[in-house]
Amino acid sequence: MFQLPASPLALIKDPILDSFKVKLYLKRDDLIHPEVTGNKWRKLKFNLIEAKLQGFNQLLTFGGAYSNHIYATAAAGKEFGFKTVGIIRGDELTPDSNATLRFAHDCGMELIFVTRLDYNFRNRLTRQYGEKFYVLPEGGTNDLAIKGVNEMVDEIYDVLNPDYICSAVGTGGTIAGIISGLRGNTKAIGFASLKGKGLLKGQIEKLLPFEKEFELNEQYHFDGYAKTTPELISFIKGFEERNPNIMLEQVYTGKMMFGIYDLIQKGYFPENANIVAVHTGGLQGRCDELKKTAINQASIV
Ligand SMILES: Cc1ncc(COP(=O)(O)O)c(C=O)c1O
Structure with a gap:
């Protein structure tokens, strides 16, 4: 699949x-x-398979304003039928701040902008948003x-x-x-x-x-x-x-x-x-x- x-x-x-x-x-x-593309697909592939095996249809992940991982996760979600949520570092940002965020948003990713301080506490954010989501770490590694x-x-x-x-x-x-x-x-x-x-x-x-x-x-x-x-x-x-x-x-x-x-x-x-x-x-x-x-x-x- x-x-x-x-x-x-x-x-x-x-x-x-x-x-x-x-x-x-x-x-x-x-x-x-x-x-x-590239290493993003390699890193996502078995995670997508695992997410499906575990019965998840939603992915949650993290990234900066220009993250290639956010970009690729949003695209993979669209291609393979997962809802996606991206927690983005920087509460001053909007989906229109740059082409990466605009693309992710247009792929259907829900973007949640958090302060740099909150972003440092990703485990807490995961607990807050993560229950029903398969969680991919920052950078997808x-x-x-x-x-x-x-x-x-x-x-x-x-x-x-x-x-x-x-x-x-x-x-x-x-x-x-x-x-x-x-x-x-x-x-x-x-x-x-x-x-x-x-x-x-x-x-x-x-x-x-x-x-x-x-x-x-x-x-x-x-x-x-x-x-x-x-x-x-x-x-x-x-x-x-x-x-x-x-x-x-x-x-x-x-x-x-x-x-x-x-x-x-x-x-x-x-x-x-x-x-x-x-x-x-x-x-x-x-x-x-x-x-x-x-x-x-x-x-x-
Ligand atoms: C295009 C590209 N090449 C290489 C890397 C480095 O990969 P890694 O984070 O697995 O070291 C990244 C992302 O982090 C990337 O987006």
């Missing part, structure tokens, strides 16, 4: 990669669904989300035995799903999108069902969540020009790809390495500067 097609694994054709003798593949999870990401890793192994699998990191759920799905000698590298306080690695370790080595790179956050620089935007534009059927955004996938390219050029990866980067979607959050270039707009699915 809750099935969407497997996403393609695309080889990136780029002279820069050839000159450093590595192969870079993109796991095109951005193509899974027009709105429930829980054990079932990790199981969904494991499935994405299996899809990669169906095609290729990579040396590295890379992903952007926010809450850490996606990279935890990748790490716990690894086989053989494949290594996982997470690229933090947020300027951490040194706690992110431990946070990811807590999400892992067993101990496993992984690398967390915190060098490419560009000063923090949703921050950007002309260098990052120019990298994304250059990448999109060379790959006209792929788009990135500046919050997650753009930073990860910048990091991978930078590491390639610094000789971090051995010759002939097969590197898979996971496209975790989020393209609706492209900034105006990227929207303006519109090179690849036609390929927004």
